Amino acid sequence: MAIKSPQDDFEGEDAPATPGLDVGRLGDLLGFHLRMAHVAIYRDFAETMEELALTQKQLAVMELVAGNPGASQIDLANTLGTDRATMMALVNRLAARDLIERRPSAADRRRQELHLTKAGRAMLARARALIDKHEQRFIDLFSRDELDALLVALKRIYKGK
Amino acid sequence: MAIKSPQDDFEGEDAPATPGLDVGRLGDLLGFHLRMAHVAIYRDFAETMEELALTQKQLAVMELVAGNPGASQIDLANTLGTDRATMMALVNRLAARDLIERRPSAADRRRQELHLTKAGRAMLARARALIDKHEQRFIDLFSRDELDALLVALKRIYKGK
DNA sequence: TATTGTTATACTCTATAACTATA
DNA sequence: TATAGTTATAGAGTATAACAATA
Helix, strand or coil: CCCCCHHHHHCCCCCCCCCCCCCHHHHHCHHHHHHHHHHHHHHHHHHHCCCCCCCHHHHHHHHHHHHCCCCCHHHHHHHHCCCHHHHHHHHHHHHHCCCEEEEECCCCCCCEEEEECHHHHHHHHHHHHHHHHHHHHHHCCCCHHHHHHHHHHHHHHHHCC | CCCCCHHHHHCCCCCCCCCCCCCHHHHHCHHHHHHHHHHHHHHHHHHHCCCCCCCHHHHHHHHHHHHCCCCCHHHHHHHHCCCHHHHHHHHHHHHHCCCEEEEECCCCCCCEEEEECHHHHHHHHHHHHHHHHHHHHHHCCCCHHHHHHHHHHHHHHHHCC
């Protein structure tokens, strides 16, 4: 409630990137601005990764598997805040593209250990180069201190303090 | 399998809400933390609005129509950063639930002016009360200054400066 | 020609539930 | 009993392409 008056944003030369309507009460919602910012980065990410056809979530899975070889789907789901079925679908798509492979665990035969394939490692290397440029476009909007403060705030939101 | 026992993460003060894996390079990406924060708020929103069965996006459309009676689907799409077809599907769902209605424009017969129905206005009133509580849970994580800085940063991201 | 709404299509993501095999 | 994977199902969102009516 009562975060800030939305009209403040419509003055001077920096015309809003989202023209047209008065956002009204939406402008007072943290969730609204967070979603708009997320969409902006999501779309830039999608354009940047178009040639590789990788989504944010798919890349996150590949990075996690790269950094935690042998992780299970449950591990990934818990870390990324989704459920088993969603992660199953995600891994299925990556496995179908031969970027990730499942290997049965010897220790616990219910588990499948996930690993990047050779193609997956190559894809990840290409993706990282593209992502650096994508990130830079947004990082450049902030000073070092501003960026640090922003990251701390975002972490607080999803870690619940 | 050398992943890491999830329990290990719950000592010390900054215990992650997403235990388990080492996020590795993801932890350096603004986009990653933005998405995680968005997911956290999205899920809390979904739980909060479960009884009304309204999503973030549906609520955004209803608020915009409430604040801009007679707006067109194109207006909404431009403001929320989606395309015509996506907005069409969104408005169709709300219209099917009798929350929004389309009225042909007299001035421009290509346009349909959007308005909330009586049921839509009642639904919006109930939604606003629920949303206040939902927002408060996250706002309470920050001081006034921290929150202002966060909102400024988020707007900068999606307004491109 | 450009714009608005519309339809069709397809893919991704999300979520729930239920089943299986293991533990 | 609980857990990991799996399958089925459904709804929501996203995006592209094409068409008709209108400007």
